Structures are given as structure tokens and as C-alpha cells.
Amino acid sequence: ILTMEAAKLKSFLECPICFLLPTGRIFSCVNSHHICESCYDKLPWARKCPQGCDYDNPPRRARGFETLIENSSLKGNCSKPGCNVEMKKDDIAAHERKCIFRPVPCPDSACQKDVLFKNIDQHIRESHKDKIIKSKPRIEPFLRDANLNEQNRHWGLYTYQENEIQFYLIIVKRNYHWYSWVSIKDDPVAASTWMFTAKTENLGNRMAMEYSGLVHPIDLKVEEIIKTGQYLLLNRSSVEKLQVVSEEAGQDEFKSLINITFKITKA
Secondary structure, X not given: OOOOOHHHHHHHHOOOOOOOXXXXXXXXXXOXXXXXXXXXXXXXXXXXXXXXXXXXXXXXXXXXXHHHHHOOOOEEEOOOXXXXXXXXXXXXXXXXXXXXXXXXXXXXXXXXXXXXXXXXXXXXXXXXXXXXXXXXOEEOOEEOHHHHHOOOEEOOOEEEEEOOEEEEEEEEEEOOEEEEEEEEOOOHHHHOOEEXXXXXXXXXXXXXEEEEEEOEEOOOOHHHHHHHOOOEEEOHHHHHHHOEEOOHHHHHHXXXXXXXXXXXXXX
């Protein structure tokens, strides 16, 4: 029976480009040089093997390598640059969803820059000094008349902590509609254990709107959250009835504001 030391076997099976043990499909050029699917997808449009060889179209699978990895007890590596974690292959996907080296979009809807999760607080401190820290889960975005006619609008970043857990209270206007939700500085699994209720009302107009849904993970961009349907949705007509004239809002040509109160609970 032929045997090989685990370290040598792992070195033999690793992708020669990213030096990680592939967890998915492995492709091979016409001369049998293997490459993981992730690295293959990053090759230029006129795909050539890093050693200059051609690929079939579609590329042939290196099923022998895939079988060896699938049946081995080798530990895999996290694919996030900077993370040196090694663990059982079946546990890698779950780790990568919450890895602190994963890129996440800045929660400020006007920014959305990809930042490593571990650096998100630093990014907000340095790049969003105008953020508004809330002691209660409530926001009061100011409005000008022009805001009613704008297609898109951002109202900055509202942050709120509850039991040392960081939440972001978001309101944004996209395609003439207002969207408001709660995001959490955590991964999708953790976010799914939280719910929020957003309520806005104008007692004078006897108008109120309320929505309850899941809290969103910091991993999702604005467009991705809008696709989920999990938010308080307002149109121009409802905003006109919900806005409240305020002396505080009268600064800088603002004429009114909307009060949105959130309740954040465990799902």
C-alpha cells in the first residue's frame, strides 16, 4: 500500500495559485496542471494555464484530485487573505461566513466600501466622523421640500448599542421610495436570531405605519437588503402625511422630520 505523509499529500493537492486546499471543483489544463475553481474564475478572459497551456471548453475536471481531497482527513484553510485558520473541510464554509478577515460593506449607505470585518469600527471612526450615536433606538431624519422629489437620498449613519451589541439604524431613499431597517455588526447566522419593529407616526394626521422583520447582517449591501423585502417601506404620499414640522428641523433649510422608532428583540 502506497502511503504519503499528510503534509506532503496536502502540498500535492493544494492549488498552486492560492496554495489552499480546494473545497469545490478542480480544473485541469490539457497538460494536467490543476487549479481550483476560484482561481480559474479569476483568470483573464482568454484563459491560459499559469504555465501557458490551454484549457478545454468547458475545462476538464481533475476528478482524481477531487476524490483524494473528499476522502482525506486533511484540514483545509480559510480562503480569506490574512486568516491562517485550519480546520476540518466540512467546517470551513461556516467559519468563512463569520471570519473576521471577510470583507463587508460599510453600513453607511452613502459609502458601502468593502472593509475587513475586523477593521469596520476603525473605518467608521476615521471615515464617518459625522455618524450619529443614538442612546435610544430612534432616528429623526430631517427633510427639505426638495427631498420629496429626489430619486435617491442618504441620511448618514445612525449607530446604537444594546447590551454591548452594535446595531445600525438605516434610512435610505432609492428610486423615489424610502427604506428603513436595522443591521447588526455580526454574521448572517447571528443576525437571523434578531428581529426589529420599525414604527413611524404623525398623531396630528392620524397616520402611522409599522413593519416587523429580521435584522440584517452587516454583510449585505443596500441593494441586497432591498431585495429581501425586510424593511419599513414608505412612498412620497405616506412621507408627506408622516412628516412633522419641528423647530430643530428648521436649521439649514430643513422644514420637517420623520420620527422612526425601532424595537429590537431576539427572534
